[in-house]
Amino acid sequence: MEPLDLFNNLMLLAAADGKLTEEEIAFLAVRAENLGISQDDVESAIAGASTGAADLVIPDSHNDRVELLQQMITLMAVDGELADVEKTLCATASAAMGFSINEFNEIIDSLL
DSSP states (O other), X not given: OOHHHHXXXXXXXXXXXXXXXXXXXXXXXXXXXXXXXXXXXXXXXXXXXHHTOOOOOOOSSHHHHHHHHHHHHHHHHHTSOOOHHHHHHHHHHHHHTTOXXXXXXXXHHHHO
């Protein structure tokens, strides 16, 4: 998965509940730096997520799908608030990536 696609997906999840917490911003800032995402691309991701102009990008490989889902779950939990819209988006992404309920639960358990 391309780093920018991963970052855009994370931004979509973070913005899904209509607010970005300090914890989410810190998480995204670290991810942007680690992924080599430019400030312009960060601003574009924010704009795309806030306007609804961006869509979730589903990775082709199984390993990339697992990594995306792990990152999404981590982001969802980083602020200690599990908003229903975030849980729904994460579950929808999991299903779209072809994960069964058991696989989804195993990925969650591996992060706890």
